[in-house]
Amino acid sequence: MPEILVFATLNGLVTGLLLFMLASGLTVIFSMMGVLNFAHASFYMLGAYFAYSISLWFGYWTGLIVAPLLVGALGALVERYGLRRVHQQGHVAELVFTFGLAFLIEEAVQFFWGPETRNYQAPELLDFPLFTLFGQEFSAYRGFMLAISMSIFLGLYHTLTRSRVGLVIQAAITHPQMTAQLGHNVPLIFTMVFGVGTALAGLAGVIAGPVLTTFPGMALGLGSIVFVIVVIGGLGSLQGALLASLLIGLLQSYAIAADVGVPDLLAMLGVEFPGDHPLDDLWTLHLAQVAPVLPFLLLVLVLVFRPKGLLGKRE
Amino acid sequence: MLELSGLHAWHGKSHVLQGVELEVGRGEIVSLLGRNGAGRSTTLKAIIGEVEPHGSIVFRNKQIAGRKSFEIARLGLGHVPENRQVFPGLTVRQNLLLGMKPGAAAGRWNIAELFAMFPLLAARAETPGGVLSGGEQQLLSMCRTLMGDPEMILIDEPTEGLAPKLVEQVGNLLLEIAARGVAILLVEQKRNIAMRISQRLYVMGHGQVVWEGSPDSLARADAVRAEWLEV
Numbered sequence: 001m002p003e004i005l006v007f008a009t010l011n012g013l014v015t016g017l018l019l020f021m022l023a024s025g026l027t028v029i030f031s032m033m034g035v036l037n038f039a040h041a042s043f044y045m046l047g048a049y050f051a052y053s054i055s056l057w058f059g060y061w062t063g064l065i066v067a068p069l070l071v072g073a074l075g076a077l078v079e080r081y082g083l084r085r086v087h088q089q090g091h092v093a094e095l096v097f098t099f100g101l102a103f104l105i106e107e108a109v110q111f112f113w114g115p116e117t118r119n120y121q122a123p124e125l126l127d128f129p130l131f132t133l134f135g136q137e138f139s140a141y142r143g144f145m146l147a148i149s150m151s152i153f154l155g156l157y158h159t160l161t162r163s164r165v166g167l168v169i170q171a172a173i174t175h176p177q178m179t180a181q182l183g184h185n186v187p188l189i190f191t192m193v194f195g196v197g198t199a200l201a202g203l204a205g206v207i208a209g210p211v212l213t214t215f216p217g218m219a220l221g222l223g224s225i226v227f228v229i230v231v232i233g234g235l236g237s238l239q240g241a242l243l244a245s246l247l248i249g250l251l252q253s254y255a256i257a258a259d260v261g262v263p264d265l266l267a268m269l270g271v272e273f274p275g276d277h278p279l280d281d282l283w284t285l286h287l288a289q290v291a292p293v294l295p296f297l298l299l300v301l302v303l304v305f306r307p308k309g310l311l312g313k314r315e
Numbered sequence: 316m317l318e319l320s321g322l323h324a325w326h327g328k329s330h331v332l333q334g335v336e337l338e339v340g341r342g343e344i345v346s347l348l349g350r351n352g353a354g355r356s357t358t359l360k361a362i363i364g365e366v367e368p369h370g371s372i373v374f375r376n377k378q379i380a381g382r383k384s385f386e387i388a389r390l391g392l393g394h395v396p397e398n399r400q401v402f403p404g405l406t407v408r409q410n411l412l413l414g415m416k417p418g419a420a421a422g423r424w425n426i427a428e429l430f431a432m433f434p435l436l437a438a439r440a441e442t443p444g445g446v447l448s449g450g451e452q453q454l455l456s457m458c459r460t461l462m463g464d465p466e467m468i469l470i471d472e473p474t475e476g477l478a479p480k481l482v483e484q485v486g487n488l489l490l491e492i493a494a495r496g497v498a499i500l501l502v503e504q505k506r507n508i509a510m511r512i513s514q515r516l517y518v519m520g521h522g523q524v525v526w527e528g529s530p531d532s533l534a535r536a537d538a539v540r541a542e543w544l545e546v
Contacts (some may be wrong), residue, residue: 099436167409179413181385183389183417184385
């Protein structure tokens, strides 16, 4: 039992912090634009594909550095020459724009890399068990993912709360016009934040690609969960995004690890059903099978009981 | 220092400013009077670029109509808006730090001195701006703009809704600003304050300047006051 708990917690942290790398950018960008960026997870996918292609020529480590930079530059261009113009047409136009962009990126990925899964591998350097506990191995690559996302979180937190740039960003989020009237170049700050946010999504793609597989559907799968996180945490709240990311990561991880299901519950109650019952699938359901649904279940519960999210301030 | 000519501006379809003409000299205190809706706040917003201006706005010999707000601010023009716009999640000290422009040298004002002038703010240095009272927020908003060392400052209704004691403090700060050679274009509802500290006054009505003169001549111009100011 303790080994299951330890590994489920570690894996939950890996997933949770990875999700936070996406959710943090999404939530800060939402605070600025007032609109959810539906293409955010597409930048995550681009990160994985860029890193894959770069790794074929220059190895994994070059991809780790260069791919997020490329994705961030692309994100900054999208904000500067796309979103900023569309913004004048109102929120609906912006929303449709990011929707279109998500489809465009997915089609582009299929066009250049094909529809099948790409064999993007973790570097050999990290292909060893970091430690063995209770006879189970924890791979060095997962430890590496944990270290990267932890340092990103600390760096982000420090930049936003301690540095002058962070102060200007916080000010521009609540009162963009006043911030500009104090002499700060707010449009440039918005472009920078968009660039850094998409670069973080790209970095998440780079380090998650080898583990969660690199294929054209990867944006859609993770994207919906990231939206769930941002809504559960409270739109625009960075602390909320962290809390919800860890919550979802751990919840899923525990659900998969806990080998319990309806049969155990029924056995506890002393009830038994014949194996050929038409609703047999229901009686044999295991918690691990419903794990992917849990985030959405949590979303519904949060929306019903606390519509502004766990740490959100606005309705 | 500042010269507006033929300034027009629109809010949606309504034609709010209809050819405003006015000027403010170096270090001068000038007040803009008028009833609500006469276009006083919009004039300030058009100058700083928050509302799109049509016409000519010359500040320190440069045409600033059509420039971005942050560029206008960097030329040395500050705006203290009517709703104060204090950054609610940031402390008083952080609010003041944000008033400093990127890469600017030390100016006429610094935090220590402003805190000495207003012990009220000093006592709340590490308190989030959002929990301050209206009067404290007004002082903070003015001090924040001063941290950027402007040559001229546009102030919109600084004493609105304040307790008498704070009205006095705000009035004293206005005089101190002018004493350091910073020009002020003041929009003020309380005519006694405007009359006491201004060198010249403009009266606005229907989006235009309808009268111009000294405080003494306004005191004597009963017809102007009756037609454009008194409710």
